[in-house]
Amino acid sequence: MGNDTKEKKFCPSCGENVDTYFVDRSGGVESEGKKKGDICCIFCGMIVEDISGNDVIPAKSILISDDSAMVRELITDMLKENGLTKDVIASKDGSDFITLFVKKISKKTPFSLVILDVSMPILNGVNAAIAMRAIEKALKMKSTPVLFFTAQKCDENFKKVLTYCKPALYVNKGISSTPDLLASRVSQVIIKLLKDIKS
Ligand SMILES: [Zn+2]
Structure with missing residues (x-):
């Protein structure tokens, strides 16, 4: 887990403004699926930035x-x-x-x-x-x-x-x-x- 930036962001999972943390390194259990620089919700771990759907390939089913x-x-x-x-x-x-x-x-x-x-x-x-x-x-x-x-x-x-x-x-x-x-x-x-x- 990285430095706590205390920057409030909207978490779509939690549905409210949450405190966040900044991922300062890749790998490890806590940062699995995340990369350096990601900003995550402290409650659920969801990456709260860069989820715009520009290049989404639809799910088959x-x-x-x-x-x-x-x-x-x-x-x-x-x-x-x-x-x-x-x-x-x-x-x-x-x-x-x-x-x-x-x-x-x-x-x-x-x-x-x-x-x-x-x-x-x-x-x-x-x-x-x-x-x-x-x-x-x-x-x-x-x-x-x-x-x-x-x-x-x-x-x-x-x-x-x-x-x-x-x-x-x-x-x-x-x-x-x-x-x-x-x-x-x-x-x-x-x-x-x-x-x-x-x-
Ligand atoms: Zn959350």
């Missing part, structure tokens, strides 16, 4: 899981409208998610990215992501990037989840005042995840 039909619809529309993908499949809980995830693998067209709500009935988002990683390991697949939706800001425990399930980022959906603002933040975090796949 995205699997969303959320128990709220309204959120599923909002995110599906946003992904399509922002050109992030043309193919969105929605599931309503973690169990449904695993079924659809494995079905897609069996057709040899795995999802490019998944979005998981943390709080869901039957199988929650964190457990679904852990199950997904176990399936990928068994099949010797690459790790599918995950975006988690939470109702709270990232704390030390959730940061461990993000590290365990990497590549993973999160969006605190409890904080956005309007659906449009939430959609814009989700879009920025997905662009970041998609950029990481290509690099």
Whole structure:
């Protein structure tokens, strides 16, 4: 971890102005996936700069899981409208998610990215992501990037989840005042995840 610049920046994941730190060297656990000069959120580690979507290559397909039909619809529309993908499949809980995830693998067209709500009935988002990683390991697949939706800001425990399930980022959906603002933040975090796949 680098020098704490104490410079407040907007973190799309946390959804508010946060203190940041400056990455002063590459490598190491803390700076994994980051390079020297990146400015990161002290809460979730998200790089808070340079995530403009100029050169984003859309994802082939995205699997969303959320128990709220309204959120599923909002995110599906946003992904399509922002050109992030043309193919969105929605599931309503973690169990449904695993079924659809494995079905897609069996057709040899795995999802490019998944979005998981943390709080869901039957199988929650964190457990679904852990199950997904176990399936990928068994099949010797690459790790599918995950975006988690939470109702709270990232704390030390959730940061461990993000590290365990990497590549993973999160969006605190409890904080956005309007659906449009939430959609814009989700879009920025997905662009970041998609950029990481290509690099
Ligand atoms: Zn953050």
